[in-house]
Amino acid sequence: MAITSANQLELLQTAEAVAREKMIDPELVIEAMEDSLARAAKSRYGTEMDIRVSIDRKTGRATFTRVRTVVEDDLLENYQAELTVAQAKQYLDAPAVGDEIVDEVPPVDLGRIAAQSAKQVILQRVREAERDRQYEEFKDRAGTILNGVVKREEYGNIIVDIGRGEAILRRNEKIGRESYRPNDRIRAYVKDVRREARGPQVFLSRTDPQFMAELFKMEVPEIYDGIIEIKAVARDPGSRAKIGVISYDNSIDPVGACVGMRGSRVQAVVGELQGEKIDIIPWNEDQATFLVNALQPAEVSKVVIDEEAGKIEVVVPDEQLSLAIGRRGQNVRLASQLTGLDIDILTEAEESQRRQAEFALRTKLFVDSLDLDEFFAQLLVAEGFTSLEEVAYVDMEELLSIEGVDSDTASELQARAQDVIEAQNRRALEAAKELGVEQSLFDFDGLTPQMIEVLAQDGIKTLEDFATCADWELAGGWTTVDGQRVKDDGLLEKFEMSLEEAQNLIMTARIQLGWVDPSELESEAEEGAEDENEEEAEA
Numbered sequence: 392m393a394i395t396s397a398n399q400l401e402l403l404q405t406a407e408a409v410a411r412e413k414m415i416d417p418e419l420v421i422e423a424m425e426d427s428l429a430r431a432a433k434s435r436y437g438t439e440m441d442i443r444v445s446i447d448r449k450t451g452r453a454t455f456t457r458v459r460t461v462v463e464d465d466l467l468e469n470y471q472a473e474l475t476v477a478q479a480k481q482y483l484d485a486p487a488v489g490d491e492i493v494d495e496v497p498p499v500d501l502g503r504i505a506a507q508s509a510k511q512v513i514l515q516r517v518r519e520a521e522r523d524r525q526y527e528e529f530k531d532r533a534g535t536i537l538n539g540v541v542k543r544e545e546y547g548n549i550i551v552d553i554g555r556g557e558a559i560l561r562r563n564e565k566i567g568r569e570s571y572r573p574n575d576r577i578r579a580y581v582k583d584v585r586r587e588a589r590g591p592q593v594f595l596s597r598t599d600p601q602f603m604a605e606l607f608k609m610e611v612p613e614i615y616d617g618i619i620e621i622k623a624v625a626r627d628p629g630s631r632a633k634i635g636v637i638s639y640d641n642s643i644d645p646v647g648a649c650v651g652m653r654g655s656r657v658q659a660v661v662g663e664l665q666g667e668k669i670d671i672i673p674w675n676e677d678q679a680t681f682l683v684n685a686l687q688p689a690e691v692s693k694v695v696i697d698e699e700a701g702k703i704e705v706v707v708p709d710e711q712l713s714l715a716i717g718r719r720g721q722n723v724r725l726a727s728q729l730t731g732l733d734i735d736i737l738t739e740a741e742e743s744q745r746r747q748a749e750f751a752l753r754t755k756l757f758v759d760s761l762d763l764d765e766f767f768a769q770l771l772v773a774e775g776f777t778s779l780e781e782v783a784y785v786d787m788e789e790l791l792s793i794e795g796v797d798s799d800t801a802s803e804l805q806a807r808a809q810d811v812i813e814a815q816n817r818r819a820l821e822a823a824k825e826l827g828v829e830q831s832l833f834d835f836d837g838l839t840p841q842m843i844e845v846l847a848q849d850g851i852k853t854l855e856d857f858a859t860c861a862d863w864e865l866a867g868g869w870t871t872v873d874g875q876r877v878k879d880d881g882l883l884e885k886f887e888m889s890l891e892e893a894q895n896l897i898m899t900a901r902i903q904l905g906w907v908d909p910s911e912l913e914s915e916a917e918e919g920a921e922d923e924n925e926e927e928a929e930a
Contacts, residue, residue: 421446423516428453436496439471455498461490525556526591530584536605537595541575551577551595558593566597566665567629578663580605597664598628606663607634610656611649619645622674625728629665633685633725637674646671670725678703678730685726689715692739702733709738753777761807770795783808819844829853835903837896842883849882858900865893 407417428444432455436442441458459472461479479486539551539558547562549571560579571577579595580602586592596602604621613619614636623635638645649671650657657669675681679694682703693706707715715736716723727734737745750772757768760779774793776782782790783805790801819840823833826847831854833843838857851857862868866888867881881888901907 420517421448425453426516428455432496437471439469441472442496453498455496457494457496459492459494461486461488461492463488522586522591526584526586528555529553529581529591529593532581532593533584534601534605535581536578536602536609537581537593538576538578539595541571541573541577543573544571549577551579553593556591556593558595560595560597564594564596564598566667569597569665598626600624600626600632603632603634603660603664603667603669606660607649607656610651610659613638613643613645613648618643619648620674623729623731625725626667627721627725629667631668631670631721631725632664633670633672633729635672635674635681635685635729646673672729678732682726682730682732682734685729686715686722689722691715693742696732702735703730704735704737704742706737706739706742709740712736712738757782760811761804779808779812783812816840823847827852831855832857835900837899839886842886845882851882854900854904858897858904858906860893860897862890862893862897865896866890 407420425444425446428446429442432442432444433440436457441460443456443458445454445456446452447454459474461476462473464475464477467473467475474492476486476488479490479492482492483490537551537553537558539553542550542552542557544550549560549562549565551558551560558579558581560577564579564582579597580599581593582596582599583594584591585594601624603626604624607621608614611619614621618640619636619638621634622637624632625634626632634649636645636649638648648656657671661667661669670687672681672684672687675684678696682694682705683691686705686707689707689711691705691707695704695706696702705715714722717725723734723736750769753772753776754765754768756779757763757771757776758765761768761782763771770793771782776785785805787798787801787805790796790804791798796804816839820833820843823840823844826844828843828847829852832838832846832852835854835857838846846852846857851860863879863881865881865883867884868879868890870877870879881893883893898907902909
């Protein structure tokens, strides 16, 4: 099939029709046609030739050209698409490497196979253009809500018609045991848009916490306008949810605005979420206050926060325990998701029992180490003393403030504590030397003999060994594994070493060894301070 004048305009008409049907740029279709005709021409003239086709955008005339590139003599490989400078002189007056010689060649007569191949190339390019259009259209819709129509169900996944494309709602993203039939209308949250080989994939969700947040944004004008902000969302899809809100206008109650007149606003969201019960909680910057609100309807007696460990202990009355935990742990789990902290719930009886156990343990420490009677040891613990170091090196005035303690008793207490610590240090030094600890580690400031003994037991016997440690290896820390926070025990954690102290010690060791230049650290610190100041100024 030759491209004659009779069907030249037909090329342009076909390109426009395809572009209109697929809603893509006609130029892309014409470029695909040029590419397909060039491939067909190569099969006629030779695959090693550089054949190019140009279709006139007004007349539809296809021009076939052969392109040859001028290369250096020793680089000539493809005689069909390349030629030397000497060979090019018959075409150009002063040819140079890189010049192109373009010759027009006769149009090809497309046979059945070549025509079919050209058609496949055009279809492929059109499909790619259509996929690019769909991706560009939907990539900015991630994080929003789409309305669609159910087309079919495949292995529990719902295929949704969203207008100019399809989306998929996986079975694990459906609420409870939701079921849909073809032509049912559906509303879902666009969780992700990905470009894949088979085309852009739009993934929907009805279980994502942000789906509920977006629904509230649609129902509550104050949220849409930014007067009220949703600070945190936690969901047990289809069952229960908690949402933390804050108002930036003192005259507007964030909880009341989200509930609406006679519950109209929240009920609209509940209806969309298959009856999911929603607790709307006022947000508070104070974590303890916010957590107390989040655990409603349970009453909280006391909250103890361990910020470094990211944990929080909540003490509730004995009769409130089941209410605070909730059915199958639902209430405390949602409160934990909302605050981003691990929550341990204790009854008042359990907390009292634990405090008594800690009291007894510290009392025994003072009785055994300082040769005190039980009453006097209990008196020290009651005054807040927890270790021998505190007794040995605390200001004398603090001991004298204890009822019944005079200067002679205080001096004797400190002397005994210091003797015990020195004896422990001597034993630790001897044990560390037997383990092979080098003098460089003994001479390093900041480590006690007992710390050095513990490090040696773990194979850290030189200053170089110590300098290669990570801060969490010394002070301990927390990591998240499969969504659960897991405790990492630190070698020196029992000596109450903090992460900051561990960082300073390790960096000091690296500086002493010459691994780190202190001036570089100072410049980095100054840059960091400047960045913080700029951020504060922008805020």
